[in-house]
Amino acid sequence: MTITTIGLDADDTLWHNETIFRLTHDRFVELLAEHGDREHIETRLSATEQRNLRLYGYGVKGFTLSMIETAMELTGGEAPAAVVREILAAGREMLSHPVETLPGVDEALAALSENHRLVLITKGDLMDQERKLAASGLGDLFAAVEIVSEKHAHTYDRVFNRHGTGAAEAVMVGNSMRSDVLPALQAGAWAVHIPYAVTWAHELADAPEDDPRFAALESIGDLPGWIQARIGQA
Amino acid sequence: MTITTIGLDADDTLWHNETIFRLTHDRFVELLAEHGDREHIETRLSATEQRNLRLYGYGVKGFTLSMIETAMELTGGEAPAAVVREILAAGREMLSHPVETLPGVDEALAALSENHRLVLITKGDLMDQERKLAASGLGDLFAAVEIVSEKHAHTYDRVFNRHGTGAAEAVMVGNSMRSDVLPALQAGAWAVHIPYAVTWAHELADAPEDDPRFAALESIGDLPGWIQARIGQA
Structure with a gap:
């Protein structure tokens, strides 16, 4: 051979890498805690990611956009600006995370x-x-x-x-x-x-x-x- | 030779391609019209894009994230959920635009x-x-x-x-x-x-x-x- x-x-x-995604997941669940339990929030986020793969592909930018979209879904389209800002910041942190x-x-x-x-x-x-x-x-x-x-x-x-x-x-x-x-x-x-x-x-x-x-x-x-x-x- | x-x-x-970006720019300016004139809004968006190039690189996903960030800046951090939803939709449309x-x-x-x-x-x-x-x-x-x-x-x-x-x-x-x-x-x-x-x-x-x-x-x-x-x- x-x-x-x-x-x-x-x-x-x-x-x-996935560890950093998991930390961001945790933060996302906390941010939206009043709109569902962990399992519900995770399921919705995962469904959004899956649906968007065709458009966004893999990576942090698409994941950040999917988090914002899921936050909108979970809040009946009325996610507070503070939640959106937190998600943007989480995405930026992932992109500058030490390797x-x-x-x-x-x-x-x-x-x-x-x-x-x-x-x-x-x-x-x-x-x-x-x-x-x-x-x-x-x-x-x-x-x-x-x-x-x-x-x-x-x-x-x-x-x-x-x-x-x-x-x-x-x-x-x-x-x-x-x-x-x-x-x-x-x-x-x-x-x-x-x-x-x-x-x-x-x-x-x-x-x-x-x-x-x-x-x-x-x-x-x-x-x-x-x-x-x-x-x-x- | x-x-x-x-x-x-x-x-x-x-x-x-740029034509489609310009159409989205126009839509963005309209969405945020009460927070500034075209020139002001375009200048801020351009500054955000430039600042984020190092993290986001080129492409529609980074541009969409930069539009959301700029909307936050122009509204003192309080962009209405409807504006964020419109920006997300504009990004998705760009990604599925006919070639x-x-x-x-x-x-x-x-x-x-x-x-x-x-x-x-x-x-x-x-x-x-x-x-x-x-x-x-x-x-x-x-x-x-x-x-x-x-x-x-x-x-x-x-x-x-x-x-x-x-x-x-x-x-x-x-x-x-x-x-x-x-x-x-x-x-x-x-x-x-x-x-x-x-x-x-x-x-x-x-x-x-x-x-x-x-x-x-x-x-x-x-x-x-x-x-x-x-x-x-x-």
């Missing part, structure tokens, strides 16, 4: 980049993802960065052809079964799932069964060893 | 794509730009699409190396002197300016003086002839 290229998801694979890499990421990427081409493959807002990569200090380790609107099998096919030697000689690594693992396997790549503490409902999916090209690892620190063990195998 | 690759800006080069290609675009691109590699190079929201390209029906004519957060000289250098034979054998075509023409020339590419009826203030800049690699054309319909005339020249 040859692996020339390693695709890495960014949010919640290299650095914390904290996950344990083991720096060492694992430094080791992997010695013998492999690393490619960052992520959804989200263009400028926000570029900012986070720069702030993470990991930028120089990547041969290429692809910020994409969706992660389908053809996305991985295209990216691994453009930046590597095709999907068959690539591994995709990420925390989302739905976006990182399943479509990469479908494209013919290997895939490694490294779960994060919290997963956005939209990204949940079942693990593939009995797929020899799939592995679940507890930490990215285990990735160099896993790849090393596979190289040279049939 | 050899030209292998043609970079094309999207908004206001291939299809109408209307500019006169001559379809024919010019069809002709150019026969002998050149066409690369779309644009700022804006990822999903919105992909939607517009799909809706324009021009997608198949492009060898590559690059949605970028900023258009600097190093952006053109990178894109023309990745998708062509380097900047020296590429032409960049667009309506913005500041984003399309000047940085492309700086990267060593040729550059063609095709003005649009309205230009966003942020994109204004003086034309380069006496640069043999620069041309201004009235319409994209003149582009195939201009390139043809240059091929074979020293």
